Amino acid sequence: MKVSKMNPVSNYLVAALLLCGSAASVQGQEHFAHKQGLREIIKAQEELEHGHFRLALQTAAEYETAPGLSRWIINYPDKEKAALIRALSALRTDAPGADDSALALIRHTVHAPTRMRLSLALGHFYFRNERLAEAIPFFETADISNLSNEEIANLRFELAYAYFNSRNFEKAAPLFASIKEVSGRYYLAGNYYHGLLSYNNGNYDEALSSFRKVENDVQYRNIVPYYIAEIYYFKGDKATALQEAVRLIARPEKLYYDTELHLLAAQVHFEEQRYTEALPYFEHYYNNSEKIRKEELYEMGYSYYRTNEWRNAIEKFRPLSSQQDSLGQTAMYLLGDCYLKINDKKSARNAFGICSEMNFNHSQREAALLLYGKLSYDMGYYDIALNSLRTMVRDYPSSAYATEAKTLIGDLLLRSNSYADAFEELRNVTARDEAYRAAWQKITYGYAMQQMQLGNTAFSDSLLTLSLREPADRARAAAAHFWKGDIAYNAGRFGHAVENFSSYIKLAAGVESQVEKISTTATMANAYLNLGFASMETGDFAAARAAFARSRQGGRLTTAHSLTAVLREADAAFMQKNFREALPLYEQVIAANVTESDEARIRKAVILG
The missing domain is CATH 1.25.40.10 (Tetratricopeptide repeat domain)
Known part of the structure; x- marks a missing residue:
């Protein structure tokens, strides 16, 4: 069979037909895919709206990853819609990387509503996942x-x-x-x-x-009722606040703030000065709290203090010793007082010492300086006592305690015989109490004795006069009169000498031993002897004779002074022309064969003629 040659034109037509047939087939496929895609988008949208977020995520993802030609024929709006649904669903399901995907979509989309919806969704996503700081900018920009x-x-x-x-x-x-x-x-x-x-x-x-x-x-x-009770307190309605607190405390179901409710009840009672009622609530709070504020510890201690529970108060005040503020200073002052109440002077001194070093409350510092000084004085810390008391007087010159402080300063200076300093400390005090008078009397008397030894008899006499203006101690006043009498006699003021020796005799009666502890010279015998001499000088021979006679009673004079007293008693009788009584007295002196015996012989010869 002969094979014929093919016609090129025919071949082209066939190819064209085939091509046309192919194009028609593609158009049919595109129409089908588009309709299928729309159904997927609608489905995903419905799933999202009904809360089926995982299904919506899956459907949108399937749409975006469809096989074959549909991957490149999906139009852009549908594709963005699918991406939005997928992003929103991923955020709602906490899918891994959901926020990163949403952020990427926000950066690439030009569609403003899409960005707004994603911003809001991201805010909810971060909120739900407790990424609160990241949520804020998205909530702030949400439409x-x-x-x-x-x-x-x-x-x-x-x-x-x-x-x-x-x-x-x-x-x-x-x-x-x-x-x-x-x-x-x-x-x-x-x-x-x-x-x-x-x-x-x-x-x-x-x-x-x-x-x-x-x-x-x-x-x-279990939370809010506590705030409600506190609000009544802050509004000034303490009665309702207390009522609410007590009611809530009594509830079988304890509040989260049960411990704080006890503190609130305690606080109200405390502020109303019902310290006994406050303490059970304070104690519950104290026993059930991990940490106690210093103010609460102080109030608890003060409640114990006001109910005379000294040791409990000490326990609460003591931890506040390190607080360098007004509360710490007050706590230390009260702590010192508590220690005094239980007679623990050493601890009291330490507490007052801490208080005195703070300047937040001047009235407390003022009192603490005094008490610290007094306790230091009592315990033998004289230098510390002197420094504390002088600081108090210097810093608080108008203090109601100034007299007491200066009195103690005077006593401290007396211990070192610093009479001049002590005198200057006390001389200008106006409010004079019993303690001041006692100190002033000691200081002026001691200063007078010191000046007398220095030969300043006029100044010494004036100091003794000042001492007698505050005669707190009878024995010391007697000694002062003795030495004023002595000064007056030596100065030729015999009348003043008589007055002072007479005053000595009256004051010293019954307290002779106490007077002699102050001055061994100021004895009753010496006073009568000197009174006798002074009376002789004033021409009161009867008084002189009596004084000389009294000076010899009790055997307190030395032998020489005793014979002098006998001789002068005889002279007084002689001056009264009472020779009968004078003669045996002269003979007594003559028999002693002392220096005065020659004078006695002369007087005897005159009597016998």
Whole structure:
């Protein structure tokens, strides 16, 4: 069989037909794929809207990864819609990398509504996963124009909570306030946080209104009632605050803030000065708290102090010794007083010493300086006592304790015989109590004796006069009169000498031994002897004779002084021309064969003629 040659034109036509047939087939496939894709998009959209997020994620993903020609014939809007559904579903199911995928889509899309929806979804995603700081910028840029009221309320709450958690309370507050009346998912939580912020800002009426809406909710009933009780306290309604606190404490179901409720009840009783009632609540708080604030420890200690429970008060005040503030100073002052109440002077001294070193409360420092000085004095720390008392007088010259302090300073200076310094300390004191008078008498008397030894008899006499102006001690006053009499006699003022020796005799009667401890020379015998001499000089021979006679009673004179007294008694009788009584006295002196015997012989010869 002969093979014929093919016609080129025919071949072209066949090819064209084949090509046309092929094109028609492709158009049919594209139409079918597009319809199939739309169905997938619609399905995914419905699954998303009905909350079937995993199914929506799967459907959208299948659409985007369809096999064959559909991968390049999907139009761009449908493809972006599928990507949006997939991103939203991934965020709602917390799929790994969901936020990164959403962020990438936001960066690449030019479709503003897509960016807005993804921003809002990312905000919810970060909120739900407690990445609150990351949620804030997405919530802030979210478009709410197409959101329902409930969606807007949810958005505002979550943004407010994110602000709250970031401690940006100024931005959180108006958002919580805007949703507190909107019913919905966050109605109770919105009121709770609005109440908290209002409470912290001192808007107690606003806080109370919001707290009242949530106080019985299971989520808040163990927390909010405490805030309500506190709000009444801060509003000044202490009676209601206490009533609420006591009621809540008595509840079988204990509040989260049960310990703080006890403190609130204690605080109200404390401020109303019901210290006995306050203590059980304070004790519960103390025993159930991990950490006690210094103010609470002080109030507890003060309650013990006011109920005379000194040792319990000491236990609470003592830890406050390191506090360098007004509370610490007051605590140390009261601690010192508690130690005095149990007669622990050493510990009291230490407490007052700490108090005296702080300047927050001047009245307490003033008293502490005095008490620290007094206790140091009692315990033999004389230099420390002197320094503390001088500091008190210097820093508080108008103090009601100035007289007492200066008196103690005088006593301390006496111990070192610093009479001049002691005299200067006390001379200008105007408010003079018994202790001052005793110290002044000692100081001026001692200063007088010192000046007498130096030969300053005129100054010594004036000091003895000052000493007698405050005759607190009878024995010392007697000694002062003795030496004033001695000075007067030596100065030729015999009348003054008689007066002072006579005053000595009256004052020393019954306290001779005490007088002699002050001055061994100022004895009754010496006083009568000197009175006799002074009376002779004034011509009162009867008084002189009696004084000389009294000086010899009791045998207190030395032999020489005793014979002098006998001789002068005889002279007094002689001057009275009572020779009969004078003669045996002269003979007594003659018999002693002493220097005075020659004088006695002369007087005897005159008598016998």
